[in-house]
Each structure stands twice: as structure tokens, then as C-alpha cells.
Amino acid sequence: MSTPANNGPKSAFNTFNLVAGAILLVGLVLTVLRFTQGIGPVTNLDDNNPWGIWIGFDLLCGVALAAGGYTTSAACYIFGLKRFHSAVRPAILTAFLGYALVVFALQYDLGRPWRLPYPIFVSQGTTSLLFEVGLCVMLYLTVLFVEFTPAMFEWLGWKKIRKVVMKLTLVLTIFGVVLSTLHQSSLGALYTIAPSKLHPLWYSPYMPLYFFVSSIAAGMSMVIFEGSMSHKKLHRMMDEEYLKHHDGVVFGFGKAAALVLFGYFFIKVMGVAYDNNWHYLTSGYGLLFLTEILGFVALPCFLYGVGVRDRNLGLIKKASIITVLGIVFNRFNVSMVAFNYHLPASERYFPSMIEIGISVFIVTLGVVIFRFITTRMPIFFEHPDYKGDH
Amino acid sequence: MLRRTFLGMLGATCVGASLPAGAEAAGKEFKGYPGSKGVLFDATRCIGCRKCEAACNKVNKLPAPEKSFDDLAVLDTKRRTDAKTHTVVNKYGTPEHPVFRKSQCNHCLEPACASACFVKAFKKLPNGAVVYDESVCVGCRYCMVACPFEIPTYEYDEPLTPRVMKCDMCAPRQAKGQLPGCVAECPKEALVFGTRDELIKIARERIRRNPDRYVDHLYGEDEMGGTSWLYLSGVPFNEIGMREDLGTKSAPELTAGALAAVPMVAGLWPVLLGGIYAVSKRNSKVADEERKEAVENAIAKASAEAEKTLSEALEKADVANKRQIEVEVKKAVEEALKPAEEEEAENSEKEES
Numbered sequence: 001m002s003t004p005a006n007n008g009p010k011s012a013f014n015t016f017n018l019v020a021g022a023i024l025l026v027g028l029v030l031t032v033l034r035f036t037q038g039i040g041p042v043t044n045l046d047d048n049n050p051w052g053i054w055i056g057f058d059l060l061c062g063v064a065l066a067a068g069g070y071t072t073s074a075a076c077y078i079f080g081l082k083r084f085h086s087a088v089r090p091a092i093l094t095a096f097l098g099y100a101l102v103v104f105a106l107q108y109d110l111g112r113p114w115r116l117p118y119p120i121f122v123s124q125g126t127t128s129l130l131f132e133v134g135l136c137v138m139l140y141l142t143v144l145f146v147e148f149t150p151a152m153f154e155w156l157g158w159k160k161i162r163k164v165v166m167k168l169t170l171v172l173t174i175f176g177v178v179l180s181t182l183h184q185s186s187l188g189a190l191y192t193i194a195p196s197k198l199h200p201l202w203y204s205p206y207m208p209l210y211f212f213v214s215s216i217a218a219g220m221s222m223v224i225f226e227g228s229m230s231h232k233k234l235h236r237m238m239d240e241e242y243l244k245h246h247d248g249v250v251f252g253f254g255k256a257a258a259l260v261l262f263g264y265f266f267i268k269v270m271g272v273a274y275d276n277n278w279h280y281l282t283s284g285y286g287l288l289f290l291t292e293i294l295g296f297v298a299l300p301c302f303l304y305g306v307g308v309r310d311r312n313l314g315l316i317k318k319a320s321i322i323t324v325l326g327i328v329f330n331r332f333n334v335s336m337v338a339f340n341y342h343l344p345a346s347e348r349y350f351p352s353m354i355e356i357g358i359s360v361f362i363v364t365l366g367v368v369i370f371r372f373i374t375t376r377m378p379i380f381f382e383h384p385d386y387k388g389d390h
Numbered sequence: 391m392l393r394r395t396f397l398g399m400l401g402a403t404c405v406g407a408s409l410p411a412g413a414e415a416a417g418k419e420f421k422g423y424p425g426s427k428g429v430l431f432d433a434t435r436c437i438g439c440r441k442c443e444a445a446c447n448k449v450n451k452l453p454a455p456e457k458s459f460d461d462l463a464v465l466d467t468k469r470r471t472d473a474k475t476h477t478v479v480n481k482y483g484t485p486e487h488p489v490f491r492k493s494q495c496n497h498c499l500e501p502a503c504a505s506a507c508f509v510k511a512f513k514k515l516p517n518g519a520v521v522y523d524e525s526v527c528v529g530c531r532y533c534m535v536a537c538p539f540e541i542p543t544y545e546y547d548e549p550l551t552p553r554v555m556k557c558d559m560c561a562p563r564q565a566k567g568q569l570p571g572c573v574a575e576c577p578k579e580a581l582v583f584g585t586r587d588e589l590i591k592i593a594r595e596r597i598r599r600n601p602d603r604y605v606d607h608l609y610g611e612d613e614m615g616g617t618s619w620l621y622l623s624g625v626p627f628n629e630i631g632m633r634e635d636l637g638t639k640s641a642p643e644l645t646a647g648a649l650a651a652v653p654m655v656a657g658l659w660p661v662l663l664g665g666i667y668a669v670s671k672r673n674s675k676v677a678d679e680e681r682k683e684a685v686e687n688a689i690a691k692a693s694a695e696a697e698k699t700l701s702e703a704l705e706k707a708d709v710a711n712k713r714q715i716e717v718e719v720k721k722a723v724e725e726a727l728k729p730a731e732e733e734e735a736e737n738s739e740k741e742e743s
Contacts, residue, residue: 111529
């Protein structure tokens with residue numbers, strides 16, 4: 001029998017549960033602090049630096065790293081690469097959790113979080129790129145939820161409604177790619193309004209494109225990275241079908257990521273050329289920029305290429321880690337390091353321990369929910385009742 | 391049917407949601423509401439008395455400052471507006487020749503904050519003031535990111551009802567026909583209130599009359615698409631903390647490209663992706679058919695060959711069999727004939743004897 005036995009963790013008091021439990025407990029305390037004291041006392045945000053790590057990491061990185069959902073489902077259902085099918089469910093689940101947590105994390109940053117539906121239902125500020133981000137994220141979260149439901153319905157044994165949802169697969173996938181294109185790029189476009197605040201090496205009219213293209217590389221790298229993490233920790237939940245395809249998915253995504261990073265590298269260089277910003281490359285920010293595009297774009301691109309050529313699984317996994325870190329590095333640079341570059345050092349922002357704590361809390365929450373779902377629902381294995389039904 | 395309706399709905403929602411934005415952003419150059427008001431600040435006249443700060447505090451019923459407005463030592467440190475201060479005066483230049491500059495919301499003709507706000511909490515009034523409506527504000531602070539003059543501030547210490555705070559050009563006072571608080575209190579006429587067009591004329595006239603006193607530039611006339619507050623100075627503007635690299639594009643112009651791409655993506659992506667899907671499906675169908683055909687051909691060929699070999703083998707076997715039979719028959723005949731021959735021989739021997 002290829003369906004793994006549902007054993008669950010051996011004991012409730014394993015290291016993972018203890019560490020995660022401690023973090024979640026601290027997170028709850030910080031949450032109480034945030035909502036009783038206000039944003040000011042718990043963060044280092046100020047009038048010059050209205051957006052900190054809660055936007056830079058929780059929102060910008062969260063959304064980029066959840067891009068595996070649309071890239072994987074597009075590869076499988078639109079481009080017809082059926083061999084990626086086993087990777088779709090984990091990717092969709094990750095994306096859904098990613099976006100849900102982005103929205104959850106936003107509650108901490110917003111001054112009046114309960115008004116989050118306002119831009120869509122009360123007063124539509126359609127000239128704002130943030131409006132586009134909000135609308136797309138809301139719709140895409142819904143799409144991801146619907147795309148995720150078959151796994152849940154299989155777990156619950158609701159066959160009829162599962163069948164209905166399965167029929168919507170293609171439409172949902174196309175809808176998902178459209179919405180992802182729009183909001184991934186809009187996150188970059190958010191910063192096009194502030195040319196005077198973002199360092200010229202990062203500011204570009206092409207920023208929406210940069211954010212979109214890099215999200216594809218990020219999404220695929222996350223699928224590889226997460227797949228190998230799950231392989232180690234959740235191996236017992238995987239069936240022969242998943243394991244048989246795992247290496248193929250890694251090679252396929254590695255090849256695609258190498259190509260995307262190659263293209264991304266060139267459009268980044270073209271951005272510098274377009275604004276004739278070459279002279280900035282010799283400055284301190286230039287060094288930062290070069291580190292970003294040589295160390296975190298060109299290098300993983302090369303490593304992916306070599307890894308695919310040599311059928312070297314280890315190298316591809318390393319490249320995926322570098323790419324993921326590179327995306328985080330890039331989003332941090334745009335939102336925090338290169339942003340407000342004109343301000344004197346004393347007025348610059350660095351996150352407070354509480355801000356970092358909340359971000360760690362949210363990531364931990366994501367991992368815990370991911371584990372909860374993957375150890376129960378048919379994510380890494382096919383449900384015995386629906387074998388080969390896709 | 392379902393798919394087509396759904397795609398149609400998708401297109402309609404996305405395009406519908408983005409069209410007004412795109413249309414507005416890509417619109418013609420906006421040079422402000424006709425007859426809208428503004429304030430001209432003349433840095434050569436400002437003496438840093440902080441009377442405007444005090445007036446602003448009083449008019450807007452803001453909390454009392456730590457140090458009194460009479461304390462001019464405050465000017466020695468650089469300050470910015472905050473949630474309790476809508477305007478500040480800073481001191482620049484040398485101790486012998488100090489230059490003072492007041493800062494507050496510049497009330498852009500096309501405000502970045504209004505363009506950035508996703509709930510339309512900011513509004514440019516026809517009278518020139520940019521006002522804020524806290525009843526819809528979500529507290530995302532994108533307005534603060536967007537403002538090139540770093541003006542909107544936030545009540546960070548307010549856990550439940552934080553507001554964005556900034557100068558509103560005393561819109562309520564204006565409505566009653568009164569001057570903005572700061573303008574009314576200025577003892578040196580460093581602040582002049584009037585229609586923006588008049589102010590531009592006044593400023594140009596001052597520069598024309600005293601070319602040695604002024605830098606030949608009216609700050610705010612074109613910066614970021616133009617602002618309702620205008621500035622004259624005797625020293626370069628970057629020396630009194632004003633950025634000269636902001637350009638003349640308004641905020642909506644900066645984001646127009648990105649917004650204009652939205653309906654195109656929403657319109658074209660489904661077509662493109664649908665096409666890719668159709669091609670890949672067709673390819674896999676053709677591949678399937680070809681595979682099937684090839685398998686059939688192979689089977690047919692193999693069976694034909696097998697038949698041929700069989701019949702050949704049978705034929706061969708037939709021939710071999712025949713030969714064997716012949717041989718056997720021959721043998722049998724020979725053997726049958728042998729005794730007869732022997733008998734014959736015996737008989738002939740007998741006959742001879």
C-alpha cells in the first residue's frame with residue numbers, strides 16, 4: 001500500500017513542539033502588548049520611517065515566497081507539465097498559508113486593523129496601487145482557498161463538492177496567475193511613487209516587472225527548498241507517487257529558475273543602464289547592489305545551471321536557499337535599507353526586538369499549521385479513494 | 391459555459407476596478423483648481439520668532455509643547471512636524487547670518503498622499519487645502535511613504551484610534567473667511583495668503599525688484615507637479631533643507647505607468663494563458679495519438695512478421711516432413727523389399743543347384 005500510515009508525531013513533547021510552543025506563547029504576549037500599547041511603544045517606526053519589518057518582511061517577502069502556488073499550478077495545469085502534479089498540493093497549501101499569514105501579519109501593522117475591508121467595501125481609493133494590492137490579495141486568497149479545498153474535502157470525505165471544485169481547476173489557475181501577476185508587480189509599483197526616497201539603484205520605472213519576475217524565481221526556489229525540508233521532516237507522509245516525482249520536480253524547477261534568474265539579472269542591469277546609474281556602483285550602496293545581483297541572482301543562476309547539467313540535487317537545493325535569501329535581501333533593501341537613504345544615520349530605522357519577535361511568531365505559526373495540515377490531509381500523498389483522479 | 395462566464399467576470403472586475411484609476415492617472419496635466427488659495431513663504435523675511443508655531447498650536451487645539459513657544463533655543467536642533475505639531479520653523483545658515491524656514495504640508499496640486507491612499511481619506515479641496523478624513527483611515531501609512539516632503543505624521547501612541555496628522559491649511563477657518571492661523575500671526579509678513587496665481591505674480595515681482603536678495607526660483611511652482619505653498623529664499627533651497635531633486639512630475643504621473651498596465655494584464659493574460667493551455671493540451675493530444683498510432687503500427691508490423699515467420703517455419707517444416715516421410719517410405723520400401731530379394735536369391739541359388 002502506497003498511502004503512508006497516519007502516525008502523527010510520536011510524542012507531543014518533542015523538540016519541535018516545545019520550541020514552537022514557546023515562540024507562540026511569547027508571540028501571544030507580544031500581541032497583547034501591541035494591541036494595548038499601540039504601535040509606537042512596541043516598534044521603532046516613526047514619522048520618517050512609517051514602514052518597517054512588518055511590511056518589509058511579513059508582507060513583501062511573504063507574498064514573494066508564496067509565489068510557488070501560482071508558478072507550480074501554472075506549470076502543471078496551463079503549461080501541461082504533468083510531472084509537476086505531485087508538487088501542486090504542497091505549493092498551493094504553502095501559498096494559501098503564506099497569504100493568510102500576510103493578511104494576519106498586516107493586522108499588527110495597521111493602525112485600525114478592523115477597517116481592512118474598507119478599501120474594498122467602504123471607500124475605494126482606486127488611484128492607489130495599494131488598492132490594487134489589497135483587491136488582488138483578497139481575491140487571490142479566495143482562489144487559493146478554493147484550490148486548497150479538494151485536499152480538505154478528501155480528508156472529510158465530501159465527494160460531490162470536491163468534484164465540482166476539481167472542475168474549476170483550470171479557471172482558478174488562470175485567475176490565480178492573473179491576480180498574482182497584478183499584485184506581485186504592484187508591490188514593486190508601490191515604491192514608484194517615491195523616487196526621492198528610494199536609492200536610484202533600486203528605484204526604477206521597471207520595479208513592477210522586477211518584483212513580478214523575481215517572484216517567479218522565488219516561488220520555484222521555495223518549492224524546491226520546502227520540498228527538501230518536508231522530505232526530511234515529513235517523509236512518513238509521502239507516498240511512492242510523490243517520492244517518485246520529487247527529483248524530477250527539483251530538476252525541472254531548477255532549470256526554470258536558472259532561466260528566470262538569468263532574465264532577471266539582465267533586466268536589473270538594463271535598469272541601471274536605462275537611468276544611467278553606473279556611477280552609483282562605486283558607492284557603498286553600489287556595493288550592496290552588486291552583492292545583491294551578483295551574489296544572490298547571478299550566483300544561484302549559475303549554480304542552478306550546473307546543478308541541472310550534472311544532475312546534482314545537492315547543488316540545486318543550495319541554489320534554492322541562496323535564491324530565497326536573495327529575495328528576502330532584495331525586499332529588505334527596497335523597503336528598508338535603500339529606502340530613506342537620504343536621511344542621516346540617526347533618523348534611519350532598525351526593527352525593535354518586539355517587531356522581530358512578532359515576525360518570528362508569524363513564521364512559526366505558519367510552520368505549525370503546515371505541519372498540522374500535512375500530517376492529516378492528502379497533501380504529500382494521494383487519498384486512496386481518489387487515486388489517479390486528476 | 392461556466393468557464394467563459396467566469397473569465398468574463400474576471401475581466402470585468404479587474405478592468406472595472408482599475409479603469410478609473412488608469413484614466414485619472416493618465417489624464418492631462420492638472421494645474422490646480424482655478425482661484426485656489428495658497429501661501430507664499432519668504433525666507434528672507436522670516437525671523438524665527440515661532441509665532442506661527444504658537445498660532446497653529448492654538449488654532450488646532452494641539453497639546454501644549456514641552457518647551458514654550460517663546461524658547462528660541464529650540465531652533466538650534468533640527469525638528470520635523472509630528473502628531474502634536476503641524477508646523478515647525480528650523481534655523482539654517484551660519485550663526486551670523488541665520489536663515490529660517492517654516493515647514494508644514496505644502497498642499498500639492500496633485501497630492502501624493504491623496505493618490506496613494508486606498509480609502510480616499512485625503513482630498514484636495516477646490517480652495518487649495520488637502521484635508522484628511524479620519525473616519526475611513528485604516529492606518530496603513532502609505533501616505534507617509536508617498537509624501538516627498540515628509541509631512542504626514544502619525545499618532546503612534548494611540549492603540550485604537552490613531553490618526554494621520556498634518557496641516558490642513560486651516561480649511562475650517564478659510565471656510566469662515568478667516569486667514570490660516572500662522573499667516574494671521576506672522577509679525578513680519580513672511581507669510582502671504584492669496585490665490586495661488588496672485589502669489590506667483592507677487593513672488594515674481596519680488597524677485598524682479600530685488601534680484602540680489604533672492605534666488606531666482608519659486609519653490610513649489612513646479613516641484614512635484616506644483617504645490618499650493620510657495621517659497622522664496624535668499625540662499626539655495628537645499629541649504630534650507632528643501633530637496634531640489636524632486637522633479638516636476640506629480641505623484642499620479644509617477645504611478646500612471648504601473649496603473650495603466652493593470653487592465654492590460656487583466657485583459658491579455660487570460661488569452662495568453664488560455665492559448666498556452668490549448669497549445670500544450672493539443673500537443674499532448676497529438677503526442678498521445680502519435681504514440682497510439684506508433685504502438686498500433688508496431689503491433690501490426692510485429693504480428694505480420696510473426697505470421698510470416700510462422701508460415702515460413704510451417705513451410706519449412708512441411709518440406710522437412712515430406713522429406714522425412716519420403717525417406718521413411720523409402721526405408722520402409724527398401725526394408726520390405728529386402729527379404730523378397732533375399733528369397734529371390736535363395737530361390738535362384740536353389741534353382742542353380
